[in-house]
Amino acid sequence: MTRNTTEVVQEFFGRFGVDDLPGLPELFAEEADLVVAGAPVVPWTGHLVGRHEVEGYFQRFVAAVDTQHFDVERIAVDGEDAFVLGEFTHKVISTGKSFSGPFAIRITVRDGLIQRYQTFEDSYAAAMAFDGS
Template sequence: MTDKKERTAGQVVQHYLDTFFRKDVDKTLDCLTDDVVWKVQGAADVPTIGIRHGKDEIRAWMARFPDHFEPLDFHVERILENGDTAVLTGHFRHRILSTGKTFASDFAAICSVRDGKVSAYNFIEDSYGLWKAFQPD
């Protein structure tokens, strides 16, 4: 692949996602700016929801993610780009470890890129469906 400064915003975000799903936390954090703002919308009592600032908070989020989710499928269907912004749409499916329920949702991720790294990440999913998947029967 080209030097990271030559990558389009969509390529930078796709590289970040590929690295994340390889479960290499240090390499994943290298894909983010030091002042990254990371937002996942939804119910506050779902452990992965909220706004995080900087790599230390993202590292803590990444450490908690496998305690709650088993990723089963994650597919980016399209990437729309405009300058330093990329919008990804797709579909994913996870097993919620505390309940054993499978949760699937379409998603959109709105991302900003600066200096070849992700500087803002806003993930939008079926937050009600996710909350329900965390509820015991």
């Protein structure tokens, strides 16, 4: 039986919340599309394609920041699309600088797997926190 959008998104955040990094990529389709806009100084930004790239994204993310606060405030589902709203505070390990703000994530689920994962956050604040000057 194929999991629906709500089930997949809930499982994703459940795994993310307990640092199950090895388990995250298996929720993504082989040809998954991941888009995170931002400056090249932020190690997880870019347009990534494929489950292997998704795995690298999450590894770079957790290696770069110490998440001090992460709160999912709302998940809205419309068919195969889920829209996630929340707030976070991350401390950049290499600079010691923190950045905070709201986030939005669009997740598209087809055939029980994440097909698209696109984040929206304050990319300027992230770039400034990664800037060592």
